[in-house]
Amino acid sequence: MNSKTSIFRGITLIALVLIVLMPFILPSVTLATEILIFALAALACNLLLGYTGLLSFGQGIFFGGGAYSASLVMIHFNFGLISALLISILVGAALAFIVGSLSIRRTGIYFVMLTLAFTQMAYFLAYTFSDWTGGDNGLLDVPRPALNILGITVSDLKSSESFYAFVAIVFFVVFVFARRVIHSPFGTTLVAIRENENRSSAVGFSTNHFKLVAFVISGSITGLAGALYAMLLNFAPLSNIDLVMSENILIMTIIGGTSSLLGSLLGAGAIVLLGDVLSSIWPRWMMILGVALIAVVLFLPGGLWGGVTSLFNKLISNKKNKEESSTEVSK
Amino acid sequence: MSEYLLETSGLGLDYGAFSAVGEVNLKIQKGTIHTVIGPNGAGKTSLFHCLTGERKPSRGKIHFNNENITYLGAHKRVSKGMARSFQVTSLFQELSVLENLRIAAQGRDGLKSLKFWVSENKNHHNLEKAHEVLNKIQLNDVSDRLAGELSHGQQRVLEVGMALCGSPALLLLDEPTSGMGVDDIPIMTGLISELGKEHTVMLIEHNMRLVMSISDRITVMHQGNILVEGSPDEIKGDEMVKKAYLGESGHE
Amino acid sequence: MNLYLFQALNGIGLGMIYFLISVGLTIIFGLLNFVNFAHGAFYLLGAYLSYTAVVVTGNYWVALIIAPIMIALIAWVCERTLIKRVYHLPHTYQILVTLGVALIIQELCVSIWGPIGKHISPPDSLKGVFQLGDFFYPQYRLFVIGFAAVVAILVWLLLDKTKFGALVRAGSEDAETVSLLGTHTHRLFSITFALGVGLAGLAGVLAAPIRGIHPFVGPEILGIAFVVVVIGGMGSFTGALVGGLLVGLVQSLMTTIWPQGASLMIYGAMAFVILLRPYGLFGRA
Numbered sequence: 001m002n003s004k005t006s007i008f009r010g011i012t013l014i015a016l017v018l019i020v021l022m023p024f025i026l027p028s029v030t031l032a033t034e035i036l037i038f039a040l041a042a043l044a045c046n047l048l049l050g051y052t053g054l055l056s057f058g059q060g061i062f063f064g065g066g067a068y069s070a071s072l073v074m075i076h077f078n079f080g081l082i083s084a085l086l087i088s089i090l091v092g093a094a095l096a097f098i099v100g101s102l103s104i105r106r107t108g109i110y111f112v113m114l115t116l117a118f119t120q121m122a123y124f125l126a127y128t129f130s131d132w133t134g135g136d137n138g139l140l141d142v143p144r145p146a147l148n149i150l151g152i153t154v155s156d157l158k159s160s161e162s163f164y165a166f167v168a169i170v171f172f173v174v175f176v177f178a179r180r181v182i183h184s185p186f187g188t189t190l191v192a193i194r195e196n197e198n199r200s201s202a203v204g205f206s207t208n209h210f211k212l213v214a215f216v217i218s219g220s221i222t223g224l225a226g227a228l229y230a231m232l233l234n235f236a237p238l239s240n241i242d243l244v245m246s247e248n249i250l251i252m253t254i255i256g257g258t259s260s261l262l263g264s265l266l267g268a269g270a271i272v273l274l275g276d277v278l279s280s281i282w283p284r285w286m287m288i289l290g291v292a293l294i295a296v297v298l299f300l301p302g303g304l305w306g307g308v309t310s311l312f313n314k315l316i317s318n319k320k321n322k323e324e325s326s327t328e329v330s331k
Numbered sequence: 332m333s334e335y336l337l338e339t340s341g342l343g344l345d346y347g348a349f350s351a352v353g354e355v356n357l358k359i360q361k362g363t364i365h366t367v368i369g370p371n372g373a374g375k376t377s378l379f380h381c382l383t384g385e386r387k388p389s390r391g392k393i394h395f396n397n398e399n400i401t402y403l404g405a406h407k408r409v410s411k412g413m414a415r416s417f418q419v420t421s422l423f424q425e426l427s428v429l430e431n432l433r434i435a436a437q438g439r440d441g442l443k444s445l446k447f448w449v450s451e452n453k454n455h456h457n458l459e460k461a462h463e464v465l466n467k468i469q470l471n472d473v474s475d476r477l478a479g480e481l482s483h484g485q486q487r488v489l490e491v492g493m494a495l496c497g498s499p500a501l502l503l504l505d506e507p508t509s510g511m512g513v514d515d516i517p518i519m520t521g522l523i524s525e526l527g528k529e530h531t532v533m534l535i536e537h538n539m540r541l542v543m544s545i546s547d548r549i550t551v552m553h554q555g556n557i558l559v560e561g562s563p564d565e566i567k568g569d570e571m572v573k574k575a576y577l578g579e580s581g582h583e
Numbered sequence: 584m585n586l587y588l589f590q591a592l593n594g595i596g597l598g599m600i601y602f603l604i605s606v607g608l609t610i611i612f613g614l615l616n617f618v619n620f621a622h623g624a625f626y627l628l629g630a631y632l633s634y635t636a637v638v639v640t641g642n643y644w645v646a647l648i649i650a651p652i653m654i655a656l657i658a659w660v661c662e663r664t665l666i667k668r669v670y671h672l673p674h675t676y677q678i679l680v681t682l683g684v685a686l687i688i689q690e691l692c693v694s695i696w697g698p699i700g701k702h703i704s705p706p707d708s709l710k711g712v713f714q715l716g717d718f719f720y721p722q723y724r725l726f727v728i729g730f731a732a733v734v735a736i737l738v739w740l741l742l743d744k745t746k747f748g749a750l751v752r753a754g755s756e757d758a759e760t761v762s763l764l765g766t767h768t769h770r771l772f773s774i775t776f777a778l779g780v781g782l783a784g785l786a787g788v789l790a791a792p793i794r795g796i797h798p799f800v801g802p803e804i805l806g807i808a809f810v811v812v813v814i815g816g817m818g819s820f821t822g823a824l825v826g827g828l829l830v831g832l833v834q835s836l837m838t839t840i841w842p843q844g845a846s847l848m849i850y851g852a853m854a855f856v857i858l859l860r861p862y863g864l865f866g867r868a
Contacts, residue, residue, distance in 0.1 A: 055675045102858065109618055109674045110857050113813055117857070120806055120850040124843045185437055185454055186447035192434045195423040202383070202417070203497060204409030204438030213445055243802055247682065254679060284694045290686030297676050297683075298668060 008176065011262045015175050018265065019168045026273070029160045030232070035265075035272045036164075036171045037228045042252040042264035043178055044221035049250070050258030051182055052214045053194030058099045058115035059222050059249040061122040062092040064241025066223025067230040068126070068133055071142040081145040081157070085170075085227050092223015093216045095122075100215025104208050107197070119243050126241045138237035142230045167228055174221055178261055181217060190214055222249075255292050257303025266304045335394075336361045336501055336531050337382070342391035343555075344377045351377035353555040354391065359501070359548075364527040366542045367535050369552035370576055375535045376418070378552070379505055382533070383415045384408050395501070410441055414499035416490045418506045418535075424479035428470055428489060431478050432461035435496035460496055468492040468522060484515030491522060495530075502526060504534035508541060520545060543567065551575065585718050590835050596724050596793070598831025599731035603786035604804060605811035606738060606823040607779025613818025614754040614775050617666070618674050620681035622783050623805030624688035627798070629654045629784025630791040631692050634701045643706035647788055654784025659777035666776060667769065685801055693798045705792040727789050734785065735824060742820060751775055783808075810853045816866020825864060 022032040041063055048054040066088035073079040073087050103114040126133045133139055146156040147166060155162045181187050192200045193207050201207050230236040239245060248271070256267020271289065278285035296303050302310065337359040344352040352374045359365045367375050380386040382393065384405035393401045395411055403411070423431050436457040437444055465471055468488050473481060478489060487507060494502055508519050516538060524545040526532055536542050542549065543563045551558045551566060553575045559566065566572055608622050629650050636646035661684065669680050704710070705723035712719045742748035750771055787796075811830050815822020830849050837845035856863055 049675075053675075055678065102854070106857055106861060109817075110861050112618075112674070112678065113809060114854055114857050116806065116809065117850045117854040121847055121854070124846045124850070128841075128843045128847070180450070181447040183451055184447045184449055185440065185444040185451050188430075188434060188451050189437065189444050191426070192423055195425055196421055199417070199421045199423065199493070200434075200438070201406045202409075202415055202421070203435040203493060204406050204441055205444065206404070206406045206442065209442060209445060213447065217447065243806070247802075250679075251682075283698075284690045287687050287690035287694075290683040290690065293683030293686070294665065294680050297672075297680050 011260060012176060012179055015262060015265060016172065019171060022269075023161070023164055027276070029164045031272065031276055033160065033164045033167050033232055034229075035269045036167050037225050037232060038249070038252060038272055039265040039268035040171055040174055040225035040228070041222050041249045042256060042268045043174070043261055044218040044225070045249050045253040046256075046258055046261060046264045047178065047181065047190075047214055047218045047221075049253055050263075051187065051194065052190045052211060054104075054211065054214070055112050055250070056103070056115045056215075056218075057112060057119050057243065057246045057250070058096075058103070059218075060119055060241050060243060060246035061099060062095050062219040062222035063226035063229070063245055063249065064122065064126060064236075065095045066092045066226030067236040067240045068139065068226075069223070070227030071139050071230045071236045072132065074143050074145060075139075075141070079145075081147050081231075082149075084145065085224060088223045088227030089220045090223075092226070093220035095223070096215045096219020097212070100212050100219070104211045104215070115246075116243070119241075119246050123238075123241050123243065126238060133238065134236070136238055138235055138239075139230070140235060142234050142236055144231040144234060163232065167232075170224070170228065174224070175261060178221075182261070186210065186213065251289055251293060255289070255296055255303055257305030257307075259302050260305045260309075263303050263305030266308070270304060334361065335359060336396065337533065338394045339382075340392050340394075342378070342381060342393060343389050344374075344381055344386060345389040350389075350555055352381065352388075355552075355555075355557055357550060357557070359531060359533050361531055363547040364523065364532045364534070364545055365548045365550065366546040367533070367550045367552060368537070368539075368542055369558070372554075373552040373575075374555040375552055376505070377555075379503065379535055383413070383503055406438075406441075409438055409497050409499075412498075412500035413503060414494040414497035414501075415503040416494045416505055416507060418509050420483075420486045420490050420510075422478040422486060422489060422493065425477060427475050428478055428481070429461055429465065429474040431489060432464050432492055432496050433457050435493040436460035436464075439497055460498070464492050464495045467495065467525070484511055484518065487511050487515070487519065488522060491519075491526075495526070500531060502530045502532045502534075504532065504536075506535055506537060508536065508538045516541060587836075588718060589720065590839070591832065592720055592724065592728070594832035594835030595828060596728050596731075596831070597835055598828035599728055599735070600786045600790045600827075601807060601811050601831050602735060602824050602827030603731055603789070604783050605808045605815070605827055606735075606820060607782040608808050609812045609815070609818055609820070609823045610742075610751065611776055611779040612812065614751050615670060615772055617670060617776075618677045618681070619780070620678050620805060621684040621688065622681075622780065622808055623801035623803070624685035625654055625658060625780045626783045626787040626790075626804045627692055627796075627801045628657070628688050629787030630796040631696050631701070631787075632784070633788040633791055634696070634703050634796055637703045643703070643792075646703075647785075650788045651781050651785035654787075655777040655781030658780035658784075659773055661780075662773050662776040667772065670772070685805070689798065689801050696796075696798065698798055700798060701796040703791050703796070723792055727793070731789065734782070738782070739820060747771075747774070807849070810849050812863075813853050814856050814863055816863025819863065819865040822863050822865035 019036065022035065023029045026032045041059065045059050048056050069091035070084040070088040074084045079087065099115065099118045103111050106114055127135055144157055144163065147154045155166070157163045157166055189200065189205055189210050193210055197207055226240060252267040252271050253264055255270065256265070257263025274285060274288065300307050335358045339355055339357045342352060342355045343350060355378060367378065369375050377386065381388045384403055387402060392399060395413065398411065400408060400411060423434065437454065465474055468491065470485060470489060470492070473485065478486065481489065491504060491507055507523065508516050511519060520541045523532060527545065546563055548560065549563055549566045550560045551572050558571055558575055559569055604622065604626055608619060611617055611619055632653055633646040633650040636649050637643055640646070665680070669677050709723040709726050711722050713722050713725055742751060754771070807830060811823060811826040814829065815826030833848060834845045
């Protein structure tokens, strides 16, 4: 086993270092929490876009669905933290199953259009059923229950530091899980489908089953992210399920880089941080995202993570070259 | 038990009013290399598509190993023991040669590959199969290169190798020499005749020298139907076959 | 009864505006096999440019002519510098690049014209109402229907009767044929893109006095344009017209009853069409 495919070494270690350092480097712990939550959503999107080649505008459905479902069971049925999060995972998975099983009947542009249509429908449904979702006002007073394990209260999660720690652990577990997924027979088949669906089918894969499972995994992680976001804000806004949310998750994924899971953390980090720092000085900072999106497609297909790694490799080879030339000189 | 591995009865395929394949009774004997030839538009490719499951036939039946597979989906035919190559090279361009073969071998596992909770490194049998095929098609030297970086001839060979990874009883090859340079063709000829020792091979091919040198049986198609069938020597001397081909070139 | 007639006329007007937006999208997809996610943003920019033209010249008619032409010019520049680089890429990349363009345009609009939104009034000559018996209808809205119909006929003539149109149609059937026709394909592509986007700009101008100008309306317009194009059939002129009118009528008749229901219906219809009849009502199989 090498560090590239081992789920605990390699980039998992880098991710671990980053999530430990983030609260100390960043302006606020809440900001760090938000980054990790969107990194979860971006990572789930990456499983579809980067590894399966499916451009889904449906991620907002799962995000919003997770947020609403967890909030509702906490508000109306007094669900605890873990059970509410489990509900959000299940709801995310179920929504992804519905959206996925219909959308994958088509490919290419028609697939994208289907996910778009479902996102719009979900939005207008959420808007219409305002008794449940709060409609335009959003769902208010979403609680953040204490973390109880086996009846023992581990933490009340009231402080932003303790909630960050909890989200960080969740993120790390999901990250390791996602690493396992992409380096499983399932994950390599997804890459095969991305590369050449026709051939994948010809060698014996029923590609639609694989796409559907990819959807369900992606949906459950996104649903979890949505629930955590509602707990962070104590609020589940309608914008969670908006088309713009789907777009933002996509943009984070792409700008971060679709070739690696770490790219998703990087992308979410860059955009959430940029938004936080710039929105007060220059409200139109989103323009940068537009430029970045074009730049990534045209010039930097690996996204930020691709840029970082190639820069790193260049530095190493430069250093080697220098060493070689200096040894030559000394000869 | 029939002695035929693959048998079609009255197989036909229509595109609207146009009948690409009329009523074809093709029988492929176990252990043979069976080639389907014919002038352009004879219906070879349409017939091939019915056999691979890419197209649903308009009439007739396909039996494989005495099992009716007429309407079985393309990917399910792999587990029954059929595998195909493509006329236009269809590889995982961005993956290494070895990875191409390993994934192709993994295709045999079907839905077992849905296991997202185990490490891919646990599937030794697929890697072994990939190495075995790599030896057979003699691409060991380039096993780490990306498939897209190979020469065209090597890509054609890998194309056949991908089909081999399914350990098929029947290999369906769609114009294996398509687009190959003259120098590379002997490699393909050697490879197919080598494969013919272990597999039943059905192929569509234009290169007559290759067809005549390796085929056990040849079926000639013309205008959607079988014109004649026989050994290479019988086909060489057949007047109807000459006419069919001459008729085509006469129009050109 | 009059209320229904009123709503139906509104629906036709809205439908004609939807047609103008969608026909460009559908022609661009048909000929260039290109998915333009910036289409809604160009609609927005067209509306804002007409606002400035009205403010500067004080004349709506000048705005009606100048703004769409400027949009077409901007689109042409955009095509020459950026869009042509992504024709050969998969649809996914086209979507991402034009999504970027849409974001830039939207944020530029907000930077220039502010986040609140703007309004322009119809020209003085069309401010009155049209009266037939006891039925009243704003003159400007009738004008929009008539004007858009004239534009629709012109576009149809252009596509059906001219050499340019023949090339566009041939290209939609089979892009390779057109590339065989020689070196002018890139010019054909640029003109088609500019024309298609210019029509979206024109729609923005026409709609501005009725619906106002809201800076974040781009994605909504884009969504509806895709509904129209999908229902009518990708690449089909007739499809865009019929689809546009259908969507316009449904939205208009539902506004008083259940406006979100209208959106649910049209997006539901879009999903149904893709699943059951992906080439739409008028597209080729």
